[in-house]
Amino acid sequence: MFETLERFPVDPILGLISAYAADHNPRKIDLGVGVYKDEQGRTPILAAVKAAERIRLEVEDTKTYYPQAGNPVFNREVQRLLFGDDSKACAEQRVHTVQTPGGSGAVKVGAMLLGLARPGAKILVSDPTWINHKALLANSDLDIGSYPYYDSASNRVRFDDMKAAIAALPPRSYVLLQGCCHNPSGADLTLAQWRELAALLRQHEVVPFVDIAYHGLAIGVDEDVAYLRLLAVELPELVVAYSCSKNFGLYRERVGAVSVVGATRDIADNALSQILGVARRLYSVPPAHGQTIVGTILSTPQLRASWLAELTEMRERLNGMRREVAAAINARQQQRDFGFIAGQYGMFSFLGLSVEQIRRLRNEFSIYMVETSRINVAGLNPGNIDYFADAVAAVL
Ligand SMILES: Cc1ncc(COP(=O)(O)O)c(C=O)c1O
Incomplete structure (x- = not known):
């Protein structure tokens, strides 16, 4: 065989x-x-990780399954970290965050959600992009293409070409955008460019799928998600893949999360149920150790x-x-x-x-x-x- x-x-x-x-x-x-x-x-x-691990050893009293969406403290804290405490979308309960095995798991689950929402839809990724992006998007009923991103002659973002490629997409397509610390180029959009992009996405009804794997490693924890908060205000819907591998140094623990913002609470609830269905079919429930560490760190002021x-x-x-x-x-x-x-x-x-x-x-x-x-x-x-x-x- x-x-x-x-x-x-x-x-x-x-x-x-x-x-x-x-x-x-x-x-x-x-x-x-x-x-x-x-x-x-x-x-x-990290010292914060070591301390949270000690707490976990002390207080954990069962290894039974978590709820299917994972550790609720982790999900809540990551959502706050991404969208901020004054997010209107979060207040309207239009945002759901579900833990995943690493940022890679988040990209995979997010991609499958996009394919379920609109089978066969076009999705563009940056040229160049992280070596694993296309592989993770594959087999999700999406039509994968790319948009020009980095100009190696000037070492700058090809913003006009990028906008032209997005403007040429059929309505109700997707675009994969990297949040900050673009892999592999290191070239990021400015906040002014994100603002322009948000208007373009809105005009052409293109839904962004934002991949954030280096949060906090560019300018600062709030600065590095300022564009995301802007997108969540300007656009009715988006999906975010998040990794805690680099910023918490938890590479091998496989800590990540996928978030969905829906136009209404009902739409977001349906999207959440589909995310849980996808996860159930892929790996059933996510691992617990790293997520508990991150949840403990984020919810304990000293850590x-x-x-x-x-x-x-x-x-x-x-x-x-x-x-x-x-x-x-x-x-x-x-x-x-x-x-x-x-x-x-x-x-x-x-x-x-x-x-x-x-x-x-x-x-x-x-x-x-x-x-x-x-x-x-x-x-x-x-x-x-x-x-x-x-x-x-x-x-x-
Ligand atoms: C752009 C990008 N997205 C996602 C990931 C996924 O990271 P992990 O699955 O290790 O959390 C990486 C890791 O290198 C990355 O560079």
């Missing part, structure tokens, strides 16, 4: 991980995998303050590294201006190098990145930034 199966292609990032592990050069640098690293190159467990401080430290380190790496490469060569890296957000930026140059970085300097030239800025630190900048200048 199984002779019919072909080998599933290895994810290029996983290939990079094993090549990096096998490299004995003590100066090797991993800029591939999308996890946060501190100045020592570690991905530590919340501790988490916010740790998140601020991560964000400031990323933004500081961005400024430093741009300056360090610029100081070593005159051919190109790398200043754009300092104006982008999150973990990723494209260096704009050729495949040949990337291979030289790997073979001659043990510097690992995917062949699109996307780097994870968190892989840089005061101990390796000069070596990295020297190497980039050498291959340019």
